[in-house]
Amino acid sequence: MSADVVQDGVVLRSIARIGRIAIFFAQMLVQCGQLVARPMLVTNQIFNAGARSLVIIMLSGLFTGMVLALLGFNVLQRFGSQDALGFATALTLLKELGPVLTALLFAGRAGTALTSEIGLMRATDQLTAMQMMAVDPLRYVVAPRFLGGLISMPLLTAVFDAVGLFGAHTIGVRVMGVDNGSFWSEMQSSVSLHDVHEGITKSLVFGFICSLIAVYEGYYSDPTAEGVGLATTRTVVASSVLILLLDYMLTAAFI
Amino acid sequence: MTDQAIVDVRDVHYSVGGREIFSGMSLQAMKGQITAVMGPSGTGKTTLLRLITAQIYADRGEVKVFGESLADLSSRQVFALRRRMGMLFQDSALLSDMDVFENVAFPLREHTNMTDPLIRNLVLTKLNAVGLRGAAELMPEELSGGMARRVALARAVVMDPELLIYDEPFVGLDPIALGVILRLIQQLNKALGITSIIVSHDVNELASIADRSYLMAGGTMAASGTPAELAGSQSPIVHQFMSGDPDGPSPFHYPAPDLTAQLLSEVWS
Numbered sequence: 001m002s003a004d005v006v007q008d009g010v011v012l013r014s015i016a017r018i019g020r021i022a023i024f025f026a027q028m029l030v031q032c033g034q035l036v037a038r039p040m041l042v043t044n045q046i047f048n049a050g051a052r053s054l055v056i057i058m059l060s061g062l063f064t065g066m067v068l069a070l071l072g073f074n075v076l077q078r079f080g081s082q083d084a085l086g087f088a089t090a091l092t093l094l095k096e097l098g099p100v101l102t103a104l105l106f107a108g109r110a111g112t113a114l115t116s117e118i119g120l121m122r123a124t125d126q127l128t129a130m131q132m133m134a135v136d137p138l139r140y141v142v143a144p145r146f147l148g149g150l151i152s153m154p155l156l157t158a159v160f161d162a163v164g165l166f167g168a169h170t171i172g173v174r175v176m177g178v179d180n181g182s183f184w185s186e187m188q189s190s191v192s193l194h195d196v197h198e199g200i201t202k203s204l205v206f207g208f209i210c211s212l213i214a215v216y217e218g219y220y221s222d223p224t225a226e227g228v229g230l231a232t233t234r235t236v237v238a239s240s241v242l243i244l245l246l247d248y249m250l251t252a253a254f255i
Numbered sequence: 256m257t258d259q260a261i262v263d264v265r266d267v268h269y270s271v272g273g274r275e276i277f278s279g280m281s282l283q284a285m286k287g288q289i290t291a292v293m294g295p296s297g298t299g300k301t302t303l304l305r306l307i308t309a310q311i312y313a314d315r316g317e318v319k320v321f322g323e324s325l326a327d328l329s330s331r332q333v334f335a336l337r338r339r340m341g342m343l344f345q346d347s348a349l350l351s352d353m354d355v356f357e358n359v360a361f362p363l364r365e366h367t368n369m370t371d372p373l374i375r376n377l378v379l380t381k382l383n384a385v386g387l388r389g390a391a392e393l394m395p396e397e398l399s400g401g402m403a404r405r406v407a408l409a410r411a412v413v414m415d416p417e418l419l420i421y422d423e424p425f426v427g428l429d430p431i432a433l434g435v436i437l438r439l440i441q442q443l444n445k446a447l448g449i450t451s452i453i454v455s456h457d458v459n460e461l462a463s464i465a466d467r468s469y470l471m472a473g474g475t476m477a478a479s480g481t482p483a484e485l486a487g488s489q490s491p492i493v494h495q496f497m498s499g500d501p502d503g504p505s506p507f508h509y510p511a512p513d514l515t516a517q518l519l520s521e522v523w524s
Contacts, residue, residue, distance in 0.1 A: 121351070129348035132308060133362045133410075134337040140365075 024216050028146060031139035035147065041140070045148025049110040049211075050155055056109055057102060061160035064097055065089065065167025072168075073176045082176070086183035087190040089168040094191065094199040095254075098161040100247050103206035106153060107239035111214040114145050115235040118218025119228035127219075142219055146211045153207025154200055161199070198254045205246055210239045259286045260319075261418055261450045262307055267316035269299075269306065276302050278474040280316070284418075289444050289451045291461040291482070294471030295496065300454040301345075303471070304422055307452070308342065309333045320418070338366060341411030345423040347403040349395040349410075355382070356391040359410045366414065381409040385439060401432025408439060412449070419443065421453040425460050437464060458497055462486065470496060472504070 035042055068089045076082045118141060121127050127137040172178040214235050221231030262284040269277040276299040284290040294300050305311045306318050309325045318325045320336060328336065349358050359378045363369055369377070382388045385405040395403060404424065411419060421440065425433050441464050443449050455461055461468060462482035470478045470485060470493055478485060478493045486497055495503030511517070 124351070125344050125346060125348035126350055128310065129342070129344055129350070131310070132337055132340070132342040133365065133414075134334040135362075135365050136334070 020220075021212065021216050024219070025212060028138050028143050028215070031136060031143040032147060034139055035143055041144040042147045042151070045144045046152050047148075049106075049114065049145070049148045050152030053106060053109050053152070053156060054159065056105055057156050057160050058163045060101060060105055061098075061163035062167040064101060064160075065093065065164030065169075066171045068092055068097070068164070069168040069171035069176070073172055073178065082178050083182035084186050084190075085168070085172045085176075085178050086185075086187035089172070090165060090187045090191050091195060093161050093164045093168075094195050095202075096247075096251070098157050098164065099199050099202035099206055100243060102157040102160045102203065103153065103210055103243045104240055106149070106156060106207075107210045107214075107236055107243065110149060110152070111210050111235050111239055112232045114149065114211070114214035115218040115221070115232045116228055118142065118145070118215060119221035119223075119231050122219065122221060123223040123225070123228060137219075142215045146215050149211030149214065150204070150207045153210065154203040157199065157203035194254075198250070201254075202247065202250050205250065206243050209242050209246065213239050213242070260284065261286050261321060262290075262452060263317075263319040264303070264307065265317045265319075267306065267313040267318060269302065269311070269313050275474055277313075277316075280471075280475055282469055282476060282479075284450055284452050285467070286450050287444070287448050288466040289440070289453065289464055291465035291468040292452065292454045292471060293456055293458060293461060293468060293496065294477075296456065298471045299474070300456075300471060301422055304342075304420055304452070304454055308337065308340065308420065338414065339417045341414065341416035341419045343404070343407050343411050343419070343421045343424055345426055347395075347400075347407040349398075349403055349406060351395050353395075354391070355387065355393050355395070355398070355406050358395070358406060359413050362410065362414050377413065378409075381413050382406075384412075384442075385409045386435070399432075400427050401429065401435070404428065404432070404436060405439070408436070408443075412443060412447070415447065416449065418450045418452070421451065421455070423455055424453060425455055425457045433460065440464060458499075472496070 069085060072085050072088045072092075073082055076084055076088065118127075121137075121141065127141065130137045130140060169183060173180050173183055217231040217235045217238075218228075221227045260283040262282070264280060264282040267277050267280040268275070269280075280299075280303065282290075282292065282303070292300055292303065302311070306313055306325075307320060309318075309320075309328070312318075312326055321339060323332075323336065325333070325336075349355075350361065353361065356378055359381055360374050363374050363377065379388055379391065382391055385408055387402060387405055387409070390398065390402060390406075395406075398406065424436055424440070428436060437460060440451060440453070444451050444464075453461060453465065462485075465482055468480065468482050468485050469476050472492050478488055478490055480488070485493055488494060488497070492504040494500075501507045
């Protein structure tokens with residue numbers, strides 16, 4: 001590979017981009033400490049990123065749980081193990097589908113909103129106006145949104161899991177006729193704290209990645225309509241790919 | 256005279272992507288005066304403001320504000336310096352998630368420990384000065400362009416800055432709003448002794464309020480003086496700009512090949 005190819009190549013550009021994101025994160029981290037004195041800035045963003053995503057998360061969780069119960073019952077019935085439906089759906093939701101689907105939905109709903117909001121603030125000189133008022137936008141705009149996303153993700157994942165289990169229980173027990181006691185007792189006896197820990201770890205990592213990408217892309221978007229649009233697209237694409245990549249790595253690490 | 260210069264730009268060179276914007280730009284804004292910076296579109300007027308406010312830095316030359324060289328300051332010191340400045344943006348740049356009152360109160364809440372009643376009184380006083388006390392609860396999207404500019408002006412002066420910078424304050428205003436903004440700029444300058452720098456290409460408006468005017472062209476200051484001196488200048492570029500001639504030293508056409516040759520070549524191709 002010639003030097004020119006490397007210079008213009010994807011590898012070098014990617015490394016440079018990771019470096020820029022790392023510097024951006026370090027600058028933002030310095031500002032995060034100052035938010036302890038102003039919790040309302042973060043609370044507002046938890047409401048924006050978290051509470052406002054609740055409807056889509058709950059709907060998706062409900063239907064995911066229902067589908068899992070249908071498919072699971074169909075497969076388990078062939079082996080006469082339909083009583084294990086509670087265990088199977090709980091494990092799938094807690095370890096895999098809960099964190100991953102929540103993160104993908106978060107990237108599409110809250111991530112794009114964060115990027116376009118900050119990008120539009122850049123395009124309309126609001127960030128520059130803050131700088132001219134001697135207010136650092138990293139502290140006032142970016143850090144609260146990052147922390148809001150980071151905190152919201154595990155909470156949304158918990159809601160997704162709970163609603164998903166409700167959906168699975170409704171279909172499995174009420175429609176398919178699985179025994180209610182078996183559904184819950186199998187789940188209680190087979191799902192360990194290690195499984196819950198895996199789900200929480202995944203949701204925290206995904207929350208970190210999604211929020212960081214969203215605020216970074218917004219902050220450095222070109223100050224034009226097209227620039228904000230492209231930044232929003234980059235947020236969804238980069239977040240989705242990284243979620244699936246990291247999901248594999250974390251799953252492998254927990255086995 | 257330079258001792259009184261609040262802003263002192265000396266022999267500044269600045270390039271972006273290989274394109275030279277400034278090649279020896281100089282400007283002094285004296286304490287308590289209104290300094291006008293004029294020039295055709297694309298000559299770097301807004302870039303000059305960004306240099307003065309330390310948003311960007313010169314490749315060569317020196318920019319001093321309040322006697323301090325911007326290149327020598329840390330980011331913390333730059334932020335401290337900016338507390339002594341106010342800036343009115345071309346598109347107002349009001350914070351879109353706050354109403355008019357909170358926009359004006361924003362710098363006070365960030366930089367002072369004032370109590371809410373004191374902030375309320377101060378903000379209402381500033382809004383009253385720009386005639387928008389009754390609009391305190393409106394959101395930015397509910398304001399007209401002229402109203403937004405006046406709110407931005409109230410926000411710019413709420414911390415009682417020593418230096419006020421206006422970026423194209425007259426663009427897109429109807430005659431009434433324009434007259435109001437002109438009167439406010441003059442009042443602020445006279446009543447509070449604020450040093451003002453106004454970047455614009457509205458010759459007549461600037462001539463009516465400026466103490467000293469600069470004309471930018473070709474990366475340098477092509478001329479400077481009182482508005483009357485510029486109006487009487489025999490310099491071709493000054494004459495073209497002040498009289499609004501379409502062609503002259505500042506060409507109407509962007510550099511391009513001969514029109515006939517280009518049209519014919521496209522027909523045959």
